[in-house]
Structure formats: structure tokens, C-alpha cells
Amino acid sequence: METTKITQSGLIREFYxxxxxxxxxxxxxxxxxxxxxxxxxxxxxxDPDRGIRKLHQEGFLIKVAKGVYRxxxxxxxxxxxxxxxxxxxxxxxxxxxxxxxxxxxxxxxDGEELHIDHIKPKDKGGKAxxxxxxxxxxxxxxxxxxxxQTETGKKMFIRLYEYGKNFGDNDVMVLAxxxxxxxxxxxxxxxIVWKR
Numbered sequence: 200m201e202t203t204k205i206t207q208s209g210l211i212r213e214f215y216x217x218x219x220x221x222x223x224x225x226x227x228x229x230x231x232x233x234x235x236x237x238x239x240x241x242x243x244x245x246d247p248d249r250g251i252r253k254l255h256q257e258g259f260l261i262k263v264a265k266g267v268y269r270x271x272x273x274x275x276x277x278x279x280x281x282x283x284x285x286x287x288x289x290x291x292x293x294x295x296x297x298x299x300x301x302x303x304x305x306x307x308x309d310g311e312e313l314h315i316d317h318i319k320p321k322d323k324g325g326k327a328x329x330x331x332x333x334x335x336x337x338x339x340x341x342x343x344x345x346x347x348q349t350e351t352g353k354k355m356f357i358r359l360y361e362y363g364k365n366f367g368d369n370d371v372m373v374l375a376x377x378x379x380x381x382x383x384x385x386x387x388x389x390x391i392v393w394k395r
Contacts (some may be wrong), residue, residue, distance in 0.1 A: 207232075211254055212259065214235075257326075290314050302335060315333075342387060343390075350388050360393070
């Protein structure tokens with residue numbers, strides 16, 4: 200057993216830093232962490248899942264897919280404020296989204312000014328992590344900021360649509376569907392997904 204003090208968070212960081220830029224399935228990370236913790240400390244690592252999720256929420260890890268995380272030294276952050284995207288994060292998001300607004304598909308070649316937007320807004324706890332970023336043109340970014348109150352309405356109509364679908368109430372379903380189609384047509388609250 201090690202004589203130097205190691206934390207569970209420190210061990211998780213060690214594992215991912217030893218495996219940079221590699222998409223690592225959750226099970227592989229958990230197996231290594233639990234065996235290493237047992238060997239070094241002599242006790243059971245009770246919840247490595249929580250520690251991995253926490254480092255993702257802090258921006259240290261990128262969630263590639265469900266149960267798959269990557270440590271990218273160029274994008275990892277140890278900031279505690281997590282409010283603004285770094286320049287490297289912005290470049291990554293621009294490239295990932297094809298240098299185009301995710302709502303209308305327009306880019307700089309169309310004369311649009313592009314913004315890196317927090318999908319979940321900062322004032323609602325949205326973090327500056329890659330998964331919470333998207334490219335919006337200035338028009339859609341402005342609309343999102345100023346039409347935020349419409350999120351509640353869209354969610355309500357999604358629930359209403361589901362109610363109509365589940366209980367065979369076609370009139371309610373048609374009403375909700377027509378309103379939700381208008382949200383789509385106008386490009387409002389596109390980050391709230393409506394599944395028909």
C-alpha cells in the first residue's frame with residue numbers, strides 16, 4: 200500500500216491522464232480504478248461512477264457517448280467558475296458543428312456572425328463543457344436569449360402531445376402538434392427535442 204495520500208478524484212485523473220485522447224468505455228475505467236484503489240489503499244472504491252461524472256461536469260473529461268469518456272489535454276479544464284468557454288473549446292465546438300448555426304445551417308460564408316452558445320444557459324447552471332456548447336448564428340442566439348420564457352410553453356405542449364398520444368385524444372394531439380410545428384418553423388427552442 201502507498202504511504203503517500205491519494206484521493207479518489209486524484210486516482211481518476213491519473214487514469215485518464217495516462218490515457219489521453221482515447222475514448223474509454225466506462226467499464227474499463229471502473230475496473231482499473233477499483234483494482235488500483237484496493238492495491239494502493241487497501242479499501243473498496245465504493246462509487247467510481249460518481250467521481251467520473253463529477254470530473255465530466257467540471258470539464259476535465261469529455262463525454263463521447265453514453266458510458267464513454269475521453270481526456271483531451273487541450274480541452275480539459277480545472278477551472279471552478281466554468282462559465283465561459285476557452286478559446287480551444289470554442290474552436291473545437293465550431294469545427295464539430297461544421298462552422299454553421301445548428302438551427303438554420305448558415306455560416307460566415309452566408310454573412311452570419313457565429314456565436315458559441317451554452318445549450319443550458321449559464322444563469323441556469325450551464326457549464327462551459329464541450330457537450331453544453333453549440334454554434335448559433337447571431338439571430339438564433341438573440342432569439343434564444345430573448346425567448347427563453349417560451350421553453351416552459353414548449354415543454355407543456357410536448358407533455359400535452361404525449362397525453363393525447365397515450366390516451367387516444369386526437370384533438371389534443373393535433374392542437375399540440377400544430378403548436379410544436381410552429382416552434383420548429385420559427386427555430387425557437389430547438390434544443391428542447393420533441394419526438395413524434
